[in-house]
Amino acid sequence: MFTRNVIMHLKPNCVKQYTETLENKVIPLLRSQKGFQDEISFVNRNGTEATGISIWDTREDAEAYERTTYKKVITALADVIQGTPEVRTGEITNSTPHAFKRQG
DSSP states (O other): OEEEEEEEEEOTTOHHHHHHHIIIIIHHHHHTSTTEEEEEEEEOTTSSEEEEEEEESOHHHHHHHHHHTHHHHHHHTTTTEEEEEEEEEEEOOOOOOOOOOOOO
């Protein structure tokens, strides 16, 4: 399995809007992509930085997403992020099953 880690700087006071955009626009785009498995997102304590971790079946699936749909994701997030997100990729070497309950 393969992962894409995207680090974004949030505009001031945009955590709620970021979360809603992710839920309503970004995740549906991700789910439509071949090989997409999961998305984990978190925001730092002061609400200035968000990290999205997407998990893919293969590197090829993640690279196809990068070429075809990633630009739509960045466009969807344009109102809540500033600057260019930093993208890091890698092979997953360890994982545990998880089920998170959303707080709040």
